Amino acid sequence: MTQKLVIAVCTAQRPKMLMSCLESLEKLVRPAGTELSVVVVENETKPHFTGNTAEEVREKISVPVHFSAEKRKGIPFARNSALEAALEQEPDWIALIDDDERAEPDWIEKLLSACTAFDAEVANGPVRRIYEKPAPHWWKSQLLKPRPTGTEITEAPTNNILMSARIVAKSGLGLRFDERLTFGSEDIDFFRRTHAAGVKMIWVDDAFVEEDIPASRVTTGRLLSRMHMAATSGAFNIVLREGRLKAALHFIPKSLRRMFLGSLATLVGFTLKPFAKKRGEKLYYYGLIRLMKGSGNLRGLLGRAHNYYDVIDGH
Numbered sequence: 001m002t003q004k005l006v007i008a009v010c011t012a013q014r015p016k017m018l019m020s021c022l023e024s025l026e027k028l029v030r031p032a033g034t035e036l037s038v039v040v041v042e043n044e045t046k047p048h049f050t051g052n053t054a055e056e057v058r059e060k061i062s063v064p065v066h067f068s069a070e071k072r073k074g075i076p077f078a079r080n081s082a083l084e085a086a087l088e089q090e091p092d093w094i095a096l097i098d099d100d101e102r103a104e105p106d107w108i109e110k111l112l113s114a115c116t117a118f119d120a121e122v123a124n125g126p127v128r129r130i131y132e133k134p135a136p137h138w139w140k141s142q143l144l145k146p147r148p149t150g151t152e153i154t155e156a157p158t159n160n161i162l163m164s165a166r167i168v169a170k171s172g173l174g175l176r177f178d179e180r181l182t183f184g185s186e187d188i189d190f191f192r193r194t195h196a197a198g199v200k201m202i203w204v205d206d207a208f209v210e211e212d213i214p215a216s217r218v219t220t221g222r223l224l225s226r227m228h229m230a231a232t233s234g235a236f237n238i239v240l241r242e243g244r245l246k247a248a249l250h251f252i253p254k255s256l257r258r259m260f261l262g263s264l265a266t267l268v269g270f271t272l273k274p275f276a277k278k279r280g281e282k283l284y285y286y287g288l289i290r291l292m293k294g295s296g297n298l299r300g301l302l303g304r305a306h307n308y309y310d311v312i313d314g315h
Contacts, residue, residue, distance in 0.1 A: 003034045005108065005162075006091040008082040010075070011099035012043040013312045017212065019057070024102035026061050029109045036108070037064040039085040043078040045071045074182035075309060079158065079190075083168045083176065094168065096161040100313075101127065101209045110207035111162035114149055120200040121164035122191065124156035125207030133215035137278065138285040139223055151203045154195045158187040160209045163194075173197055180240060183306040184233030189241075217313045220285075228292040228299075229308035235300025248301055255297040262290030 007025055011018045018040070025038055038061075042049060047069040049057060054067045066089070070081035079096075086094045093112065097103060111123040126146075135141065166172035175194060177186045195201055216222060238247040269284025299306070 001033070003031075003093065004089060004091040005031075005034050005036050005093040005095065005112070006086040006089045007036065007038045007095040007097060007108070008086045009038065009040050009097055009099055010043060010078040010082050011040060012078070013048075014099050014315055015048050016315045018049075018099045020102055020212075021097065021099050022057065022061050022065065024104075025097075026063055027105050028063075028103060029106050031109045031112050034108075034112070037066065037089055039066045039068070039082060039089070041078050041082040041085060042067070042069045043073060043075070044069055074179070075184075076177040076179045076181055076186040079177045079186065080179065087165065087169060091165045094163055094165050096158040096163075097209060098159045098211065101159060101211045104208045104210070107160075107207050107209060108162070111204055114202060114204040114207070115162060115164075118150045118200070118202050120202040121167060122156065122194060122199055122201035123162045123204045123207070124153060124191075124201065125160040125204045125209065127159055128208050128210045129213050130210055131213045131218065133218055135218040135223070136220065136285070138282045139218070146205055147203045149203065149205045153201045153203050154192065155188050156191040156201060158190075159211065160207065161191075164199075167194055167197075167199060173199075178240065181233060181237065183236075183309065184229050185237045186233075189237050214313045222311075222313070224288055224292050225308050227289050228296040229306040231293040231296025232300040232304070232306045235297040236303060237300075239301060239303065244301065251297045251301055255294040255301075258290045258294030258297070262287045262292075262294060265290060 009018065009021060022038065028036065030036055040049065047067070049067045058065055066085060068081065068085050070078045083094070095108060095111065107125070111125060115121065115123050129141070167175055175190065175197070177190050181189055191201065235247060235251050238250065265283050265287030269280050269282070269287055272283060273280030
C-alpha cells in the first residue's frame with residue numbers, strides 16, 4: 001500500500017533560498033512505497049511564485065509542488081495554512097522544513113524509517129548550520145548534543161520534522177499552531193501539546209538538514225534581539241498555558257535576578273576591556289545577554305509582541 005508524504009515549506013521574501021531548498025528536495029531518496037509532494041506557502045500579500053514563475057519551478061522540480069499564499073503576516077498563520085494545504089493532499093505523513101534549509105538526500109528516508117522502527121508519530125532531526133560569516137567570539141551557539149536515534153523527546157522545533165497526519169487531521173487530534181504566538185515559540189508550543197496528547201516523539205540523530213546563516217543574522221544587534229525575542233515568547237507561552245499569575249511567580253524573580261547579574265557583568269566587562277580585551281568583551285556581552293533575557297521575560301509577561309521576525313535575513 002502506497003503512503004502519501006507531503007513536505008511543507010513556509011517562506012517570505014527569500015526566493016533564492018527557497019529554490020535551493022526545493023532543489024534539495026528534488027534529490028531526496030524516495031522511500032519505497034511512498035509518494036512524495038511539496039506544498040509551499042508564501043506569507044505575502046503579493047506572492048512571488050504565481051503564474052509563469054510557479055510553472056517554471058514545477059518544470060525544474062520533478063516532485064509535485066503546490067503553491068499557495070497566506071496574507072496574514074505571522075509565522076503561525078503561515079504554518080497553519082501549510083498544514084491545511086498539506087491535508088488537501090490526503091497524506092499519511094507531513095514533513096516540515098524551513099525555506100533557508102537544504103535536506104540531505106536520505107533525510108526523509110531516515111525520519112520515516114525511525115518512526116517505523118520505534119513506533120513513533122513524530123521524528124525530529126539535527127540542523128547543520130553553515131555560516132556566511134563567523135559569529136562573534138563571545139557568542140555561544142546553542143548546539144544540541146548528539147543523542148541516540150529513538151531517544152524520546154517532549155518538544156521540538158519545526159525546522160526538521162516528520163509527523164503523522166493524524167496529529168493535525170480533523171478526524172485525529174486536529175492540532176494547530178497557536179496564532180497568538182506571532183513572535184516566536186509557536187513550534188515548541190505545538191509539539192509540547194502534541195506530546196501532552198500522548199503522541200510518541202523521537203530524535204533521529206542522522207537525519208540532517210543544512211541551514212544557511214546569512215551574515216546579517218550574526219551581527220551584535222540581531223543576536224541580542226534574538227535572545228530578547230526568545231525570552232519574550234517563552235514567557236508569553238507560559239502565560240497562555242498556565243495563567244499570568246503562575247507565570248509571574250516564576251518569571252519575575254528570575255527576570256530580576258537576570259537583570260541584576262547582567263548589569264553587574266556588563267559593568268565589570270566594560271571596565272576589564274581596556275586591559276584584557278577578549279575576556280572583557282566576553283563578560284560584557286554575557287551581561288547584555290542576561291539583560292536581554294530578563295527584560296524579554298518581563299515583556300512576555302505583559303503580552304507585548306516582539307518584532308524580531310519583521311526583519312528578513314537572506315534572499
